[in-house]
Amino acid sequence: xxxxxxxxxxxxxxxxxxxxxxxxxxxxxxxxxxxxxxxxxxxxxxxxxxxxxxxxxxxxxxxxxxxxxxxxxxxxxxxxxxxxxxxxxxxxxxxxxxxxxxxxxxxxxxxxxxxxxxxxxxxxxxxxxxxxxxxxxxxxxxxxxxxxxxxxxxxxxxxxxxxxxxxxxxxxxxxxxxxxxxxxxxxxxxxxxxxxxxxxxxxxxxxxxxxxxxxxxxxxxxxxxxxxxxxxxxxxxxxxxxxxxxxxxxxxxxxxxxxxxxxxxxxxxxxxxxxxxxxxxxxxxxxxxxxxxxxxxxxxxxxxxxxxxxxxxxxxxxxxxxxxxxxxxxxxxxxxxxxx
Amino acid sequence: xxxxxxxxxxxxxxxxxxxxxxxxxxxxxxxxxxxxxxxxxxxxxxxxxxxxxxxxxxxxxxxxxxxxxxxxxxxxxxxxxxxxxxxxxxxxxxxxxxxxxxxxxxxxxxxxxxxxxxxxxxxxxxxxxxxxxxxxxxxxxxxxxxxxxxxxxxxxxxxxxxxxxxxxxxxxxxxxxxxxxxxxxxxxxxxxxxxxxxxxxxxxxxxxxxxxxxxxxxxxxxxxxxxxxxxxxxxxxxxxxxxxxxxxxxxxxxxxxxxxxxxxxxxxxxxxxxxxxxxxxxxxxxxxxxxxxxxxxxxxxxxxxxxxxxxxxxxxxxxxxxxxxxxxxxxxxxxxxxxx
Numbered sequence: 182x183x184x185x186x187x188x189x190x191x192x193x194x195x196x197x198x199x200x201x202x203x204x205x206x207x208x209x210x211x212x213x214x215x216x217x218x219x220x221x222x223x224x225x226x227x228x229x230x231x232x233x234x235x236x237x238x239x240x241x242x243x244x245x246x247x248x249x250x251x252x253x254x255x256x257x258x259x260x261x262x263x264x265x266x267x268x269x270x271x272x273x274x275x276x277x278x279x280x281x282x283x284x285x286x287x288x289x290x291x292x293x294x295x296x297x298x299x300x301x302x303x304x305x306x307x308x309x310x311x312x313x314x315x316x317x318x319x320x321x322x323x324x325x326x327x328x329x330x331x332x333x334x335x336x337x338x339x340x341x342x343x344x345x346x347x348x349x350x351x352x353x354x355x356x357x358x359x360x361x362x363x364x365x366x367x368x369x370x371x372x373x374x375x376x377x378x379x380x381x382x383x384x385x386x387x388x389x390x391x392x393x394x395x396x397x398x399x400x401x402x403x404x405x406x407x408x409x410x411x412x413x414x415x416x417x418x419x420x421x422x423x424x425x426x427x428x429x430x431x432x433x434x435x436x437x438x439x440x441x442x443x444x445x446x447x448x449x450x451x452x453x454x455x456x457x458x459x460x461x462x463x464x465x466x467x468x469x470x471x472x473x474x475x476x477x478x479x480x481x482x483x484x485x486x487x488x489x490x491x492x493x494x495x496x497x498x499x500x501x502x503x504x505x506x507x508x509x510x511x512x513x514x515x516x517x518x519x520x521x
Numbered sequence: 522x523x524x525x526x527x528x529x530x531x532x533x534x535x536x537x538x539x540x541x542x543x544x545x546x547x548x549x550x551x552x553x554x555x556x557x558x559x560x561x562x563x564x565x566x567x568x569x570x571x572x573x574x575x576x577x578x579x580x581x582x583x584x585x586x587x588x589x590x591x592x593x594x595x596x597x598x599x600x601x602x603x604x605x606x607x608x609x610x611x612x613x614x615x616x617x618x619x620x621x622x623x624x625x626x627x628x629x630x631x632x633x634x635x636x637x638x639x640x641x642x643x644x645x646x647x648x649x650x651x652x653x654x655x656x657x658x659x660x661x662x663x664x665x666x667x668x669x670x671x672x673x674x675x676x677x678x679x680x681x682x683x684x685x686x687x688x689x690x691x692x693x694x695x696x697x698x699x700x701x702x703x704x705x706x707x708x709x710x711x712x713x714x715x716x717x718x719x720x721x722x723x724x725x726x727x728x729x730x731x732x733x734x735x736x737x738x739x740x741x742x743x744x745x746x747x748x749x750x751x752x753x754x755x756x757x758x759x760x761x762x763x764x765x766x767x768x769x770x771x772x773x774x775x776x777x778x779x780x781x782x783x784x785x786x787x788x789x790x791x792x793x794x795x796x797x798x799x800x801x802x803x804x805x806x807x808x809x810x811x812x813x814x815x816x817x818x819x820x821x822x823x824x825x826x827x828x829x830x831x832x833x834x835x836x837x838x839x840x841x842x843x844x845x846x847x848x849x850x851x852x853x854x855x856x857x858x859x860x861x
Binding site: 244321374375378388389390392396398399400401408409411418419424427428431432433434435436450453454457 | 584661714715718728729730732736738739740741748749751758759764767768771772773774775776790793794797
């Protein structure tokens, strides 16, 4: 028998909970210091108290405390383009070396030439086709190692920092606060499941089994040396966006979340599914309205709609009507990044 | 803050671990009393000790302690036919009422007539088509309720007991023993994921998020009353058998198991995947060689091959060659069922 209480708590609940088990952090200290006071912060604290107090009519048993978070635009920056697409672009030269016919396609020509304006004009269909060509064909362990290596050295164009520095500090605090209260935190992303898994534990404290994302089919076959490998195929098994989000949640968890956080039209169904459950359910959605500290985009602010992180006016209206909490980055977040 | 240590341990590790956390069960008491002494039991105990002793070169960190179990024929009886198929058959009359054209098909005629010989002769393709027609079209919560209600009252033909009584007592002890040592136990079944989830927690102590099975596609749309529902579609998203098992394991867990237990050709790839990992990996496979207490089938015993639980000679040879532990029900299990 080798069961270590501390190690176990740290594993499943993250550092904050281990701390809380070991000595109980003072209840007076603010668990969300990067959040400004206001309706959004109040809603979070009220929800957590109501669902974790055994005397509350809205108490939720530990096993059912599931919180789901979109990633791009919800946990980290998604502009000017999803990080996974930057990774896919970085792999284009070596893929074209093996498949020279791709260089004749417009999308690959734009990427290879480094023409930023042309790249920005690629359609979502073209981007996904580049993802399919560059991020499949290898075994899952090789892929994880390649993502890890790339993300360790790549830099974003605006802050010139590792992409993993561009996670939102208020959300890291929220993840920790939920976990300290017995919630299991899941990522539910339209991005590739295995891409996010390569860094989710280190960056968010979220282990691989709690990452739901777009899934590629896998084949199980011998590699060059005869060793059996799980190979990433180009077929998309689950497009974990829009209605694919409740679908992915059911397939991987089999429980309806009590808490969901998103930032775009791709998160609508996850929020609807969460809110349609009985008892206390909190849905939250971020408004990117801080062009100075982050980005400002989407028609909710009267700005032109964006290919990345679409937030149509109808979604805003639905949020108001259905009681989702809209979070203004500008007003609700005291600090956006840890490096500020 | 409302974190209860005991409740938490009971949730994630099951009752045995909570007990062990609370007071430490005596290390002298045998955790596997329904197993006879011998190479199989020795292999289990040796594996658990080696992977949980921090001083051992084969130590496995808590997060990586993943054990996967096939269900049919590994955790409970699969003869004369999978329980899920019995459930599907029970639904045929009401489905035919709604779709009378099905009554013209040979498979449905056999089922409706109650002709056991004809039913036994249905091909696996016919059986799966009946499953597709009878176990889809409703929302996931309705389906769970219907499985629960049926399995609460149905009886198996031989022992005249609830199917959930036909779980193997030695395996319940093994699941508890692994969990008490920090292993998370998963079911990885060719059966329907949501079928097994309806009773897995009550019967095996395995929560829904630790059940991987054959997955049907889901749509998210309004029901008759306008409420949004997750509807089970007929499209099979993942056939969680053979190579589908390592695939399902990767999609849901994203970690390679250290321990895997199966009983048929459908488990071969799961065992291969498990054993191909670095460090300590234990693969086990059950031989159904006890016709008196359970069933005896499969060519490994020189018996004709069976549609259910195929165990070809080549699989036995592979087990010997690759060091999988073959468990003889007759010799290794002192007691098979709790009701004995």
